[in-house]
Structure formats: structure tokens, C-alpha cells
Amino acid sequence: APGSALLSSPVSLLFLLRFPSATYTPRSAYPPARSFQLDYEDDCFRKDGAPFRYISGSIHYARVPRPAWRDRLLKMYMSGLSAVQVYIPWNYHEPLPGVYDFAGDRDVEAFLDLTAELGLLVILRPGPYICAEWEMGGLPAWLLWKPDIVLRSSHPAYLAAVDSWLHVLLPKIKPRLYQHGGNIISVQVENEYGSYYACDYEYLRHLLGSFRALLGTEVLLFTTDGTQVWELRCGTLQGLYATIDFGPGTPMEEEEEEERGWEGPGSVNSEYYTGWLDYWGEAHASTSSARVAQGLEDMLELGASVNMYMFHGGTNFAYWSGADFKDQYKPVTTSYDYDAPLSEAGDPTEKLFAIRTVISKFQPLPVGPMPPATPKYAYGRVHADLLDVLDVLCPSGPIQSQFPLTFEAIKQAHGFVLYRTRLPRDVLDPTTLGAPPHSVCDRGYVMLQQEYQGTLERDGQTMLRVMGREGDTLDVLLENMGRISFGANISDFKGLLGNLSLDSSPLSNWLIYPLAIDTAIQQGWPHAALPKSSSRGRAGPAFYTGTFETPGIAWDTFVKFPGWTKGQLWINGFNLGRYWPPRGPQQTLFVPGSVLHVGRPNNITVLELEGAPPTPFLLFLDQPLFNRTLTATE
Ligand SMILES: *[C@@H]1O[C@H](CO)[C@@H](O)[C@H](O)[C@H]1NC(C)=O
């Protein structure tokens, strides 16, 4: 019998001796079947039957370049974490209905393989809505092709899209569940649904059914909500374990603890905030290490399981940053540093070491040194030539429309659309060119006869004074600054949502150019086919190019924009995101070394939207800069 074979093996004997004899029976000597469960009676998690608590950290693979995945995960492991918590952004993987992308930086399975290889467990948060300050909370913008859709509800068009996505995604997840030999211990359903106005239980029940059908009945499913009773009311569902999220310094009165279900070892804080996000135009948020470490220690002493949000924030590359709506539209910066323990560039901070010291009081740290900060390099100045061709970026040609159409109506998800028309009459005195309030989503750069006139802004200036002749060309370049990721307004349509009027009379006969700027730049434009240099000034939307050499090794670096105003940066075709130093607080963009070439020139392309400096150059620094920081200490 297997039992006697087991007893005759010295290795197994050691194994047996570690068990208290009172609980020993021959059958329990077998390693129990892989299981991860919640023990409601004893109020704790059980992994393979034994009480278990996790200390976890959030990392978003979509905010970290793939070549850096291993480095960041290794540093998390070396910090003493037993698990990582991972969001899957739906819109990152299904760019168009039924078109899926799991390649390169989007290879979520390769990322999960790495977590397993490094011995980390995974708490998976596959949405379909994730918030995460990510564009539209992870929902694809194409959902808004049906303008009446009710997002995050049991609206049939929404559910149909969700179901077909889950049927693609969850089968990739199932074999990675802990019960099936993988490292995913639990899976979150939706995200902070209790904060959403719809409060549609049908929707949560539908999701629960789909998750159960596609992942099986053994997996531990859970929800995450804020700590308020009203948030838990709509966010939780019978059959789903309810976890909560709150940051350091949240007062923890005894009755409150009970009300929140925050009582003991079975308690989970799914988002313990190590820092906070930044908005353009506000101070860089920071939270003191001492405060974060103390709050963590308090929770661990209660026996709770904790996930630190974020452990490594990373970067909102390209157009992926989201926005919030609090009295007005508030776009999130390109950096998602979050003042997290691992910096945007993946360097261990003082906060990481403070956290690691706390963890060491509760569980052993892995043996070995923390990998050091990656070397950074200051590359010096780069000069750039002016280019100003926009039309070539729309190979499909313009769409004609009597009145403006939204991005969604012309099926452009991100980036830029150019709206062009002609003045219907002579305008010899300064005359108002304007749009209804909140209808320019989100910024419109206005040119008349190719002369930059100024910028219209969603919750800011909505009119300009212009003069011109009948037939003069009027261009408005519309920029999507990121769709709202949280709250009631996540159906965040982009473009000109109303009419642009001249002296209150709507302009008509528009040519609408959806711009495929990234496609052109990835194909080598404008470096491979230099458009002729413009003789115009340095105001208004224009491209600037340059090259620079990387000496020896391609280190990570930070690029600063002296005298530049607002725009987008690409290096070797990789979209590094938006820069906007006059708004701040972010003054530099993170450039991962992995996008740089060694031994051949690196191509820089800048799309400056408002105004470039007289001598355009970029500065490469070895650290990030913020022009204003606010630190929460008490
Ligand atoms: C979006 O925000 C505006 C302004 O606060 C509000 O009037 C409107 O009702 C919101 N939209 C939805 C769908 O709730």
C-alpha cells in the first residue's frame, strides 16, 4: 500500500515528524490535493488545507515593458511578497470587436509564466471592468459604437461583448488555477462595483455564472469594494467573498471594523494604498514610508491578508492613461509611479526597504541581495528638425460630414482626429469661434490658414476670436486625453461632441481625418521619408525629429522637455506617452533602456501640439523630475 511505502522512506519520515501527532492519520500524510479555500468557520484562508495568509503587491504588466517584467517580479519576490495581484485590461487585448492581441508586451500568459517561475502566487483581476486609472477602466472604446449602451450592466449589447471576451480569456486562465497545478489562488469578479451607480445585481450574477462556467467551481472568487456600507451593498454578491480596500491612516474604530467585516485572519485589504496617482496640473502625490510601513504592520498583526496597491506602478505609455471626473474632467499623467515601493523605473526605494523590514517580522525573507537600481544615463542634447505634415497620416483619406462626428462614430479609439472646414464668409473683425461647454473632448488645437490660433479645452476655454476670408481653411486637431476610468461618466465620448460655431452659426461641410500617427511612425516615418521642412513658426501642431546615439549599453533614462509645451514622444517607434511640463507635475518621461538601440542611431519623433522652443532639443537625465510634490504624513 502507498502508506507503508511512505513510512519506509526517510524523506517522508521527516515529513511526518513535522505534523503534531494528534492530527496524524495515515491518510493525511499524503500531500493534500492542491486547494486554496476560505475556511469560514476558522475565518482564514487554507492552502492545501493549512492556514495561509498572503502578503501581495500589485503590478500591471501593461504598464511595464516586457523586457523589464522579470526584473520587477524578482524585486517583488526579494521584498518578501508571497503573491502579486494582476489586472487584465480588456481594451489592451481586444482592440476591435473579435480582434485579439496577446503578442509581445500583451503576452499575459508569458507574464504569468514568469510569476510562476519566480515562485510567486497570483491574485488575478480579469475585470471585465478594472478601473486602474487605465483608459476607460479597461473597457474597449468600441463598446461606445453603440451610443446607448449601458456599460457595466446587464444591457444585452454589453453582456454579449463581455461574454465573447471571457470565452477567449478565461480558458487561458483555467489551467493556471492553483487547483489545476498553477499559481493563481483567487480571481476577482468586476471591480469596486458598489461604487457604480447602476447597482445591477443581474450583471454581477451573470458574471458569476460565466466565471463559474469557464473556471470551474473550486476557484476562490471574490469582490473588492470601498469600506462604506453603501459601497458594499451594490458591490457584493452571495457566493462571492467580499474584500475591501483602504489606505494607511484610515481610522479603524472597533465598531467600524465589524461593520466592514474587518475582523481577523480571513480579512483582506485588496488595495492598501502605498501612494496615489497624479493628475495633470496637480501636485505629485506622495505618502511617507513610515506611514505606509506602520499601517501594513497593524494589518499583518491582525492576521489579515494584504495586497499593496501599487508595489510597482510603471508608466501609462502611448494613450493608455485614464481620467477621473470630480466636478471636472481630470486626466491622469503619463507616469504611474504612484510613489510605490518600486519606482516607475523599477528601482527599490526607501519605502520598499521599510516594507521589507515589516514583512520580515511576519514571514522569512528570501535569501540573497535585493537587485540594485538599474543604472541610468544622461544622454545629452538632441536637436530636432521641424516637420509639419498631418494629412499624410491619414492614408484612408477624410470622411465627409455635414456636422462633426465623434471619435466613436468614425471608429477611432485613441490619439488624434483632424476636423477641417472652410470659413463660409469673410470675417474682417475678430469674431467668436466657439463650441458648447464640455463639448470639446478633450483638447482642440485650432489653426486658420495653417496659423495656430489657440486651444479649446473640455472644461476650460471654449471660444477664440478669429479673423479670415471666405474659403480660408479652418483645422481643429482634436486630442483624446484618456477616457474616464471611474464613476458614472465612463461612457466618455471623444472628439467634437457639438457644433463648432462662428458667431453662433454652426459650421458645416467638414472633412474628418482619423489620424494613424502610430502606424506611420512604426513604419519608419518621418525618418525614412523626410517630409520637407516647414517654413512656419514653432507654434501649433508639428512634428520634430532627431536622432541620438547610445554609448555602450542602453540604460534606462528620463527625458526632459526644455521649453516644449505639450505633446507626445516616440523613440524608435515606441510611444512613450504624453508630456505636458507647463501643467506638471510630471516634467520628464521614463524611457526604458529596452526601447533604445546600441550601435546605431535612435530615432526621436516629437509631436508638439502648441509650441516648441526656438532651439528644440531634449535633455536625458538619470532621474525623474516633478515640479510640485505633496506628501501625506499623518
Ligand atoms: C456625467 O457628469 C455630468 C456632470 O456632472 C452629469 O450631469 C451626468 O449626469 C453624468 N453622466 C452620467 C451618465 O451619469
Ligand SMILES: *[C@@H]1O[C@H](CO)[C@@H](O)[C@H](O)[C@H]1NC(C)=O
Ligand atoms: C449642429 O447644428 C445642426 C444645424 O443647426 C443641428 O441640426 C445639429 O443637431 C447640431 N449638432 C449638434 C451635435 O448639436
Ligand SMILES: *[C@@H]1O[C@H](CO)[C@@H](O)[C@H](O)[C@H]1NC(C)=O
Ligand atoms: C530610423 O530612421 C532611419 C532613417 O534615418 C530609418 O531608415 C529607420 O527605419 C528608422 N527606424 C525606426 C525604428 O523608426
Ligand SMILES: *[C@@H]1O[C@H](CO)[C@@H](O)[C@H](O)[C@H]1NC(C)=O
Ligand atoms: C508646475 O508647473 C506649472 C506650469 O508652469 C505651474 O503652474 C506650477 O505652478 C508649477 N509648480 C511649481 C511648484 O513650480
